[in-house]
Amino acid sequence: DQQVKQNSPSLSVQEGRISILNCDYTNSMFDYFLWYKKYPAEGPTFLISISSIKDKNEDGRFTVFLNKSAKHLSLHIVPSQPGDSAVYFCAASVGGKLIFGQGTELSVKP
Amino acid sequence: NAGVTQTPKFQVLKTGQSMTLQCAQDMNHEYMSWYRQDPGMGLRLIHYSVGAGITDQGEVPNGYNVSRSTTEDFPLRLLSAAPSQTSVYFCASSSSGRYNEQFFGPGTRLTVL
Numbered sequence: 001d002q003q004v005k006q007n008s009p010s011l012s013v014q015e016g017r018i019s020i021l022n023c024d025y026t027n028s029m030f031d032y033f034l035w036y037k038k039y040p041a042e043g044p045t046f047l048i049s050i051s052s053i054k055d056k057n058e059d060g061r062f063t064v065f066l067n068k069s070a071k072h073l074s075l076h077i078v079p080s081q082p083g084d085s086a087v088y089f090c091a092a093s094v095g096g097k098l099i100f101g102q103g104t105e106l107s108v109k110p
Numbered sequence: 111n112a113g114v115t116q117t118p119k120f121q122v123l124k125t126g127q128s129m130t131l132q133c134a135q136d137m138n139h140e141y142m143s144w145y146r147q148d149p150g151m152g153l154r155l156i157h158y159s160v161g162a163g164i165t166d167q168g169e170v171p172n173g174y175n176v177s178r179s180t181t182e183d184f185p186l187r188l189l190s191a192a193p194s195q196t197s198v199y200f201c202a203s204s205s206s207g208r209y210n211e212q213f214f215g216p217g218t219r220l221t222v223l
Contacts, residue, residue, distance in 0.1 A: 004152075032210045043114070043200050043214030044153070089152060093210045096160060097168060098143075100152040 003027045004092050006101035015110050019077040023090035023101050026071060030092035030099075033066060035075045038087045038103070047088075048075070080108045112136050114215035116201050122221045123191040131186040131218050133201030139213070140206040142184040143168070144176065146197040147217075153200065159184055160206065191222045 005024045013019045021035075031052050036044035050057040050064045050073070057064050063076045077084055085108050090101045117132045135142065143158035145168075155168030159178040173195060175187040184203075188195060198219050202212035 006152075009150075034210055041216070043202070043216050045214065046211045049210055091153075091210075096141075096166075097155055097158065098210065098212065099169070100145075100154070102150055102152040 002102075004090060004099050004101040006090055006104050008104050009102070010105045010107070012107045012109060013080045015082055015108055016079045019075075019080045019084065019106055019108065021075040021077075021088050021090070021104050021106065023073045023075075024071060025073070025092050027092070027094060027099075028068075028071070029094050032093040033064070033073050034091045034093070034098070035062075035064060036089045036091060036100075038089065044089060077106075080106075082108050082110055084108050114201055114203055114213050116199075116215035116218050118218060119216070120219050122223065123188075124223050125192060127191050128187070128189050129191065131188075131199055131201075131220070133184045133186065133215060134182050135184075135201075135203040135213070136182065137203060137205075137213065138181060139203035140181065141212075142178065142201065142203045143212065144174070144184070144186045145200045145202065146170065146195075147200060148197050156186065156199075188220075191220075193222045196220060196222045 034049040035047040038044040066073045087103045089103045091098045114135045140161045144156040145153040157176040159165045201215045204212040
């Protein structure tokens with residue numbers, strides 16, 4: 001049973017516009033949520049995180065929103081740039097373990 | 111700092127063969143972990159370690175063994191490879207206070223025929 005789900009395998013956005021990546025989870029015990037970014041033939045790199053006691057965290061162009069009642073988080077990228085084109089994984093932590101979603105491939109077109 | 115290094119980058123095995131995927135980090139991180147990435151499945155945790163001498167199972171531990179004799183190294187052993195273990199394997203490490211923010215190695219692409 002997938003505890004962390006990213007239902008959109010891909011997303012295409014125009015440069016300069018907003019990218020919104022979504023993630024849903026089922027386990028209410030998750031204490032931290034994270035986003036990782038992955039380029040082909042490389043390992044994932046940490047992007048941004050949010051504690052379960054917060055509802056928003058911002059870092060430059062990247063903002064993560066957490067809606068605990070809906071068990072939903074999202075990553076907003078504003079403005080989107082071609083270099084943001086990558087696969088984005090959401091992840092959730094519990095008991096020292098990270099559980100990842102399936103990933104969403106973002107394509108930002110010039 | 112080299113960060114997290116993994117060897118080999120690519121490997122082809124025959125069913126039943128054994129091998130060890132190597133992982134090393136030079137950041138003095140206590141926490142290390144192994145993941146596999148399969149299409150449509152994201153990254154799944156195989157085994158993890160919170161420090162030298164301590165290991166525990168993740169989501170998909172069957173068919174894999176690990177040990178942690180030093181802080182720096184965390185090898186993953188396949189005792190008898192199966193085609194279902196064809197995957198890309200990633201090793202990651204983090205400090206104990208920030209175990210969520212893991213640093214990943216470049217990966218090992220394994221094919222089992």
